[in-house]
Amino acid sequence: MKKYIIQSIRLTLVLLVLLCVVYPVTVAFIGKMSKGNGGGEKITKNGKTVGYALLGQSFTKPQYFWGRPSAVAYNAAGSAGSNKGPSNPDYLKEVQSRIDTLLKYNPGIKKSDIPADMVTASGSGLDPNISEQGAAIQIRRVAKARNIDEKKVKELVAMNTLKPFMGMFGPSSVNVLKLNLALDEL
Template identity: 80%
Template sequence: MKKYIIQSIRLTLVLIVLLCVLYPLSIALAGKLSAGKGGGEKITKNGKVVGYALLGQSFTKPEYFWGRPSAVGYNAAGSAGSNKGPSNEDYLKGVSNRIDTLLKYNPTIKRSDIPADMVTASGSGLDPNISEQGAIIQIKRIAAIRKIDERKIAELVIKNTQGPFLGMFGPSSVNVLKLNIALDEIK
Protein backbone atom coordinates (compact mmCIF):
# COMPACT_ATOMS: atom_id res chain seq x y z
CA MET A 1 0.00 0.00 0.00
CA LYS A 2 2.78 2.42 0.98
CA LYS A 3 4.53 1.59 -2.29
CA TYR A 4 1.47 2.70 -4.33
CA ILE A 5 1.00 5.92 -2.38
CA ILE A 6 4.62 6.95 -2.97
CA GLN A 7 4.30 6.14 -6.71
CA SER A 8 1.07 8.14 -6.90
CA ILE A 9 2.70 11.15 -5.23
CA ARG A 10 5.69 10.96 -7.62
CA LEU A 11 3.43 10.68 -10.64
CA THR A 12 1.35 13.63 -9.42
CA LEU A 13 4.47 15.77 -8.95
CA VAL A 14 5.81 14.85 -12.39
CA LEU A 15 2.46 15.70 -14.02
CA ILE A 16 2.24 18.99 -12.11
CA VAL A 17 5.67 20.03 -13.38
CA LEU A 18 4.93 18.80 -16.89
CA LEU A 19 1.39 20.16 -17.31
CA CYS A 20 1.46 23.22 -15.04
CA VAL A 21 4.96 24.49 -15.77
CA LEU A 22 6.64 23.07 -18.87
CA TYR A 23 3.59 22.95 -21.16
CA PRO A 24 2.44 26.54 -20.45
CA LEU A 25 6.01 27.79 -20.87
CA SER A 26 6.35 26.03 -24.23
CA ILE A 27 3.05 27.55 -25.43
CA ALA A 28 4.13 31.03 -24.26
CA LEU A 29 7.48 30.59 -26.06
CA ALA A 30 5.71 29.53 -29.27
CA GLY A 31 3.53 32.65 -28.98
CA LYS A 32 6.55 34.91 -28.52
CA LEU A 33 8.14 33.42 -31.64
CA SER A 34 4.98 33.95 -33.75
CA ALA A 35 4.28 36.92 -36.02
CA GLY A 36 2.45 38.96 -33.39
CA LYS A 37 4.78 38.05 -30.50
CA GLY A 38 1.85 36.38 -28.73
CA GLY A 39 -0.42 39.42 -28.96
CA GLY A 40 -1.99 38.65 -32.33
CA GLU A 41 -0.85 39.88 -35.73
CA LYS A 42 -1.81 43.55 -35.74
CA ILE A 43 -2.68 45.19 -39.04
CA THR A 44 -1.71 48.83 -39.25
CA LYS A 45 -2.57 51.62 -41.65
CA ASN A 46 -0.69 54.92 -41.48
CA GLY A 47 0.92 53.79 -38.21
CA LYS A 48 -2.45 53.13 -36.54
CA VAL A 49 -3.72 49.65 -35.60
CA VAL A 50 -6.89 49.02 -37.60
CA GLY A 51 -7.45 45.36 -36.76
CA TYR A 52 -6.01 41.92 -36.25
CA ALA A 53 -5.29 39.37 -38.96
CA LEU A 54 -7.23 36.60 -37.22
CA LEU A 55 -10.33 38.57 -36.21
CA GLY A 56 -13.07 39.39 -38.68
CA GLN A 57 -14.64 42.83 -38.94
CA SER A 58 -17.90 44.10 -40.35
CA PHE A 59 -17.71 45.77 -43.76
CA THR A 60 -21.08 46.90 -45.08
CA LYS A 61 -20.26 49.77 -47.44
CA PRO A 62 -20.69 48.67 -51.07
CA GLU A 63 -17.26 50.03 -52.06
CA TYR A 64 -15.54 47.43 -49.87
CA PHE A 65 -15.29 43.67 -49.94
CA TRP A 66 -17.73 42.15 -47.49
CA GLY A 67 -16.64 39.45 -45.10
CA ARG A 68 -18.30 36.37 -43.76
CA PRO A 69 -21.42 37.01 -41.67
CA SER A 70 -21.06 36.81 -37.89
CA ALA A 71 -23.61 35.32 -35.49
CA VAL A 72 -22.11 37.44 -32.66
CA GLY A 73 -21.62 40.76 -34.43
CA TYR A 74 -17.82 40.24 -34.58
CA ASN A 75 -17.63 40.55 -30.78
CA ALA A 76 -14.48 38.68 -29.73
CA ALA A 77 -15.70 38.51 -26.13
CA GLY A 78 -18.68 36.46 -27.23
CA SER A 79 -17.14 34.22 -29.88
CA ALA A 80 -19.70 31.59 -30.91
CA GLY A 81 -21.91 30.26 -33.64
CA SER A 82 -25.68 30.59 -33.71
CA ASN A 83 -26.54 26.96 -32.82
CA LYS A 84 -29.36 27.16 -35.35
CA GLY A 85 -29.58 24.25 -37.75
CA PRO A 86 -30.55 24.17 -41.43
CA SER A 87 -34.15 23.28 -40.53
CA ASN A 88 -34.61 26.34 -38.27
CA GLU A 89 -36.94 28.89 -39.89
CA ASP A 90 -35.08 31.89 -38.41
CA TYR A 91 -31.78 30.55 -39.71
CA LEU A 92 -33.21 29.96 -43.19
CA LYS A 93 -34.76 33.43 -43.22
CA GLY A 94 -31.38 34.99 -42.27
CA VAL A 95 -29.55 33.08 -45.01
CA SER A 96 -32.25 34.04 -47.52
CA ASN A 97 -31.95 37.72 -46.52
CA ARG A 98 -28.17 37.58 -46.96
CA ILE A 99 -28.60 36.03 -50.41
CA ASP A 100 -31.10 38.73 -51.37
CA THR A 101 -28.70 41.46 -50.15
CA LEU A 102 -25.81 40.00 -52.16
CA LEU A 103 -27.97 39.78 -55.29
CA LYS A 104 -29.23 43.34 -54.79
CA TYR A 105 -25.75 44.84 -54.53
CA ASN A 106 -24.18 42.44 -57.06
CA PRO A 107 -26.83 42.24 -59.82
CA THR A 108 -24.47 40.58 -62.31
CA ILE A 109 -24.15 37.37 -60.27
CA LYS A 110 -26.54 34.45 -60.14
CA ARG A 111 -27.82 32.82 -56.97
CA SER A 112 -25.81 29.70 -57.87
CA ASP A 113 -22.58 31.78 -57.96
CA ILE A 114 -22.81 32.69 -54.26
CA PRO A 115 -20.48 30.56 -52.12
CA ALA A 116 -21.85 29.30 -48.81
CA ASP A 117 -19.32 31.27 -46.74
CA MET A 118 -20.85 34.56 -47.93
CA VAL A 119 -24.26 33.78 -46.42
CA THR A 120 -23.52 31.53 -43.42
CA ALA A 121 -21.76 32.56 -40.21
CA SER A 122 -18.64 30.71 -39.10
CA GLY A 123 -18.51 28.61 -35.94
CA SER A 124 -16.58 31.31 -34.08
CA GLY A 125 -18.40 34.29 -35.57
CA LEU A 126 -14.99 35.93 -36.04
CA ASP A 127 -13.73 34.46 -39.31
CA PRO A 128 -11.52 37.09 -41.01
CA ASN A 129 -11.38 35.26 -44.34
CA ILE A 130 -13.68 34.57 -47.23
CA SER A 131 -13.24 32.12 -50.07
CA GLU A 132 -11.54 33.26 -53.23
CA GLN A 133 -14.91 32.88 -55.01
CA GLY A 134 -16.50 35.08 -52.33
CA ALA A 135 -14.09 37.86 -53.29
CA ILE A 136 -14.41 37.29 -57.04
CA ILE A 137 -18.20 37.74 -57.06
CA GLN A 138 -17.77 41.21 -55.50
CA ILE A 139 -15.23 42.57 -58.02
CA LYS A 140 -17.74 44.04 -60.51
CA ARG A 141 -19.62 45.94 -57.77
CA ILE A 142 -16.49 47.44 -56.28
CA ALA A 143 -15.00 48.30 -59.68
CA ALA A 144 -18.17 50.11 -60.73
CA ILE A 145 -18.49 52.09 -57.49
CA ARG A 146 -14.82 53.03 -57.26
CA LYS A 147 -14.46 53.51 -61.03
CA ILE A 148 -11.44 51.22 -61.14
CA ASP A 149 -10.70 48.67 -63.87
CA GLU A 150 -11.97 45.21 -62.88
CA ARG A 151 -8.66 43.61 -63.88
CA LYS A 152 -6.82 45.77 -61.37
CA ILE A 153 -9.12 44.64 -58.56
CA ALA A 154 -8.93 41.02 -59.74
CA GLU A 155 -5.12 41.23 -59.55
CA LEU A 156 -5.46 42.59 -56.02
CA VAL A 157 -7.64 39.61 -55.07
CA ILE A 158 -5.12 37.18 -56.53
CA LYS A 159 -2.26 38.94 -54.75
CA ASN A 160 -4.10 38.69 -51.41
CA THR A 161 -5.23 35.07 -51.82
CA GLN A 162 -3.63 32.62 -49.43
CA GLY A 163 -3.33 29.05 -50.67
CA PRO A 164 -4.40 26.01 -48.68
CA PHE A 165 -2.55 25.30 -45.42
CA LEU A 166 0.66 23.41 -46.28
CA GLY A 167 -0.51 23.46 -49.89
CA MET A 168 -3.15 20.79 -49.35
CA PHE A 169 -5.39 21.38 -46.31
CA GLY A 170 -8.49 23.51 -46.83
CA PRO A 171 -9.46 25.95 -49.56
CA SER A 172 -7.74 29.12 -50.71
CA SER A 173 -8.92 32.16 -48.76
CA VAL A 174 -8.68 35.94 -48.71
CA ASN A 175 -8.27 38.07 -45.57
CA VAL A 176 -10.96 40.73 -45.99
CA LEU A 177 -9.29 43.41 -43.85
CA LYS A 178 -5.96 43.11 -45.66
CA LEU A 179 -7.74 43.13 -49.02
CA ASN A 180 -9.76 46.26 -48.16
CA ILE A 181 -6.65 48.07 -46.96
CA ALA A 182 -4.91 47.20 -50.23
CA LEU A 183 -8.03 48.35 -52.10
CA ASP A 184 -7.87 51.75 -50.39
CA GLU A 185 -4.25 52.11 -51.53
CA ILE A 186 -5.18 51.90 -55.22
CA LYS A 187 -5.00 55.35 -56.78
Protein backbone atom coordinates in the same frame (compact mmCIF):
# COMPACT_ATOMS: atom_id res chain seq x y z
CA MET B 1 -1.48 -0.18 -0.39
CA LYS B 2 0.90 2.47 0.87
CA LYS B 3 3.15 1.80 -2.14
CA TYR B 4 0.33 2.69 -4.58
CA ILE B 5 -0.63 5.87 -2.74
CA ILE B 6 2.97 7.13 -2.83
CA GLN B 7 3.22 6.33 -6.56
CA SER B 8 -0.06 8.16 -7.19
CA ILE B 9 1.12 11.23 -5.32
CA ARG B 10 4.43 11.25 -7.24
CA LEU B 11 2.62 10.90 -10.58
CA THR B 12 0.23 13.70 -9.61
CA LEU B 13 3.13 16.00 -8.72
CA VAL B 14 5.00 15.21 -11.95
CA LEU B 15 1.88 15.85 -14.03
CA LEU B 16 1.16 19.09 -12.15
CA VAL B 17 4.65 20.37 -12.94
CA LEU B 18 4.42 19.27 -16.57
CA LEU B 19 0.91 20.50 -17.29
CA CYS B 20 0.78 23.57 -15.06
CA VAL B 21 4.33 24.89 -15.50
CA VAL B 22 6.33 23.36 -18.35
CA TYR B 23 3.56 23.25 -20.97
CA PRO B 24 2.23 26.84 -20.44
CA VAL B 25 5.77 28.28 -20.36
CA THR B 26 6.62 26.43 -23.59
CA VAL B 27 3.47 27.67 -25.35
CA ALA B 28 4.09 31.25 -24.18
CA PHE B 29 7.71 31.07 -25.38
CA ILE B 30 6.66 29.81 -28.82
CA GLY B 31 3.98 32.52 -28.97
CA LYS B 32 6.56 35.22 -28.23
CA MET B 33 8.57 34.03 -31.25
CA SER B 34 5.58 34.31 -33.62
CA LYS B 35 4.35 37.38 -35.50
CA GLY B 36 2.93 39.89 -33.03
CA ASN B 37 4.84 38.37 -30.11
CA GLY B 38 1.89 36.18 -29.14
CA GLY B 39 -0.60 39.04 -29.26
CA GLY B 40 -1.75 38.44 -32.82
CA GLU B 41 -0.52 39.94 -36.08
CA LYS B 42 -1.58 43.58 -35.94
CA ILE B 43 -2.32 45.34 -39.20
CA THR B 44 -1.37 49.01 -39.12
CA LYS B 45 -2.04 51.89 -41.46
CA ASN B 46 -0.28 55.24 -40.97
CA GLY B 47 1.05 54.02 -37.61
CA LYS B 48 -2.43 53.20 -36.30
CA THR B 49 -3.67 49.66 -35.65
CA VAL B 50 -6.69 49.02 -37.90
CA GLY B 51 -7.21 45.36 -37.10
CA TYR B 52 -5.73 41.93 -36.67
CA ALA B 53 -4.92 39.46 -39.45
CA LEU B 54 -6.79 36.61 -37.76
CA LEU B 55 -9.94 38.47 -36.68
CA GLY B 56 -12.77 39.30 -39.04
CA GLN B 57 -14.37 42.73 -39.20
CA SER B 58 -17.66 44.07 -40.43
CA PHE B 59 -17.58 45.82 -43.80
CA THR B 60 -20.96 46.95 -45.15
CA LYS B 61 -20.17 49.79 -47.57
CA PRO B 62 -20.47 48.92 -51.29
CA GLN B 63 -16.90 50.08 -52.03
CA TYR B 64 -15.46 47.37 -49.76
CA PHE B 65 -15.38 43.60 -49.96
CA TRP B 66 -17.65 42.07 -47.38
CA GLY B 67 -16.44 39.34 -45.07
CA ARG B 68 -18.05 36.23 -43.78
CA PRO B 69 -21.10 36.81 -41.56
CA SER B 70 -20.59 36.61 -37.81
CA ALA B 71 -22.97 35.15 -35.25
CA VAL B 72 -21.30 37.29 -32.55
CA ALA B 73 -20.93 40.61 -34.40
CA TYR B 74 -17.15 40.03 -34.67
CA ASN B 75 -16.74 40.30 -30.90
CA ALA B 76 -13.54 38.41 -30.05
CA ALA B 77 -14.53 38.21 -26.38
CA GLY B 78 -17.59 36.17 -27.29
CA SER B 79 -16.28 33.89 -30.00
CA ALA B 80 -19.01 31.41 -30.95
CA GLY B 81 -21.18 30.06 -33.71
CA SER B 82 -24.93 30.45 -33.85
CA ASN B 83 -25.68 26.83 -32.84
CA LYS B 84 -28.70 26.89 -35.14
CA GLY B 85 -29.10 23.91 -37.45
CA PRO B 86 -30.28 23.78 -41.06
CA SER B 87 -33.81 22.85 -39.99
CA ASN B 88 -34.22 25.90 -37.73
CA PRO B 89 -36.70 28.33 -39.35
CA ASP B 90 -35.01 31.41 -37.82
CA TYR B 91 -31.65 30.30 -39.20
CA LEU B 92 -33.14 29.71 -42.65
CA LYS B 93 -34.67 33.22 -42.62
CA GLU B 94 -31.30 34.67 -41.61
CA VAL B 95 -29.48 32.86 -44.44
CA GLN B 96 -32.17 33.88 -46.95
CA SER B 97 -31.83 37.49 -45.82
CA ARG B 98 -28.07 37.32 -46.43
CA ILE B 99 -28.66 35.82 -49.88
CA ASP B 100 -31.17 38.56 -50.72
CA THR B 101 -28.70 41.25 -49.59
CA LEU B 102 -25.92 39.80 -51.74
CA LEU B 103 -28.22 39.56 -54.77
CA LYS B 104 -29.44 43.14 -54.24
CA TYR B 105 -25.98 44.71 -53.95
CA ASN B 106 -24.26 42.49 -56.52
CA PRO B 107 -26.47 42.60 -59.60
CA GLY B 108 -25.62 40.07 -62.25
CA ILE B 109 -24.90 37.19 -59.91
CA LYS B 110 -27.24 34.27 -59.48
CA LYS B 111 -28.17 32.57 -56.23
CA SER B 112 -26.19 29.52 -57.38
CA ASP B 113 -23.04 31.70 -57.68
CA ILE B 114 -23.04 32.55 -53.98
CA PRO B 115 -20.67 30.37 -51.96
CA ALA B 116 -21.80 29.06 -48.59
CA ASP B 117 -19.18 31.06 -46.70
CA MET B 118 -20.84 34.33 -47.74
CA VAL B 119 -24.18 33.47 -46.11
CA THR B 120 -23.23 31.26 -43.14
CA ALA B 121 -21.26 32.27 -40.06
CA SER B 122 -18.12 30.38 -39.12
CA GLY B 123 -17.85 28.32 -35.96
CA SER B 124 -15.95 31.10 -34.20
CA GLY B 125 -17.83 34.01 -35.73
CA LEU B 126 -14.45 35.69 -36.29
CA ASP B 127 -13.26 34.28 -39.62
CA PRO B 128 -11.16 36.96 -41.39
CA ASN B 129 -11.10 35.19 -44.76
CA ILE B 130 -13.54 34.51 -47.54
CA SER B 131 -13.25 32.06 -50.41
CA GLU B 132 -11.94 33.14 -53.81
CA GLN B 133 -15.46 32.73 -55.17
CA GLY B 134 -16.79 34.94 -52.36
CA ALA B 135 -14.39 37.68 -53.47
CA ALA B 136 -15.09 37.09 -57.18
CA ILE B 137 -18.83 37.71 -56.87
CA GLN B 138 -18.12 41.11 -55.29
CA ILE B 139 -15.59 42.42 -57.82
CA ARG B 140 -18.15 44.14 -60.07
CA ARG B 141 -19.84 45.94 -57.17
CA VAL B 142 -16.56 47.16 -55.65
CA ALA B 143 -15.16 48.29 -59.02
CA LYS B 144 -18.35 50.21 -59.84
CA ALA B 145 -18.56 51.84 -56.38
CA ARG B 146 -14.94 53.01 -56.65
CA ASN B 147 -14.98 53.84 -60.38
CA ILE B 148 -12.08 51.46 -60.94
CA ASP B 149 -11.59 49.07 -63.84
CA GLU B 150 -12.75 45.56 -62.94
CA LYS B 151 -9.44 44.17 -64.20
CA LYS B 152 -7.53 46.12 -61.54
CA VAL B 153 -9.81 44.83 -58.81
CA LYS B 154 -9.45 41.25 -60.12
CA GLU B 155 -5.66 41.63 -60.07
CA LEU B 156 -5.81 42.94 -56.52
CA VAL B 157 -7.91 39.96 -55.45
CA ALA B 158 -5.42 37.61 -57.12
CA MET B 159 -2.49 39.31 -55.36
CA ASN B 160 -4.24 38.96 -51.99
CA THR B 161 -5.31 35.35 -52.44
CA LEU B 162 -3.74 32.95 -49.97
CA LYS B 163 -3.00 29.63 -51.63
CA PRO B 164 -3.50 26.33 -49.80
CA PHE B 165 -0.76 25.34 -47.36
CA MET B 166 1.91 23.43 -49.28
CA GLY B 167 -0.34 23.71 -52.33
CA MET B 168 -2.73 21.02 -51.15
CA PHE B 169 -4.02 21.56 -47.60
CA GLY B 170 -7.18 23.64 -47.41
CA PRO B 171 -8.84 25.95 -49.92
CA SER B 172 -7.56 29.23 -51.34
CA SER B 173 -8.85 32.22 -49.40
CA VAL B 174 -8.69 36.01 -49.27
CA ASN B 175 -8.11 38.06 -46.11
CA VAL B 176 -10.84 40.71 -46.32
CA LEU B 177 -9.12 43.38 -44.18
CA LYS B 178 -5.84 43.16 -46.11
CA LEU B 179 -7.71 43.25 -49.44
CA ASN B 180 -9.75 46.30 -48.41
CA LEU B 181 -6.62 48.12 -47.22
CA ALA B 182 -4.95 47.36 -50.55
CA LEU B 183 -8.06 48.75 -52.29
CA ASP B 184 -7.78 51.97 -50.31
CA GLU B 185 -4.19 52.36 -51.51
CA LEU B 186 -5.20 52.27 -55.20
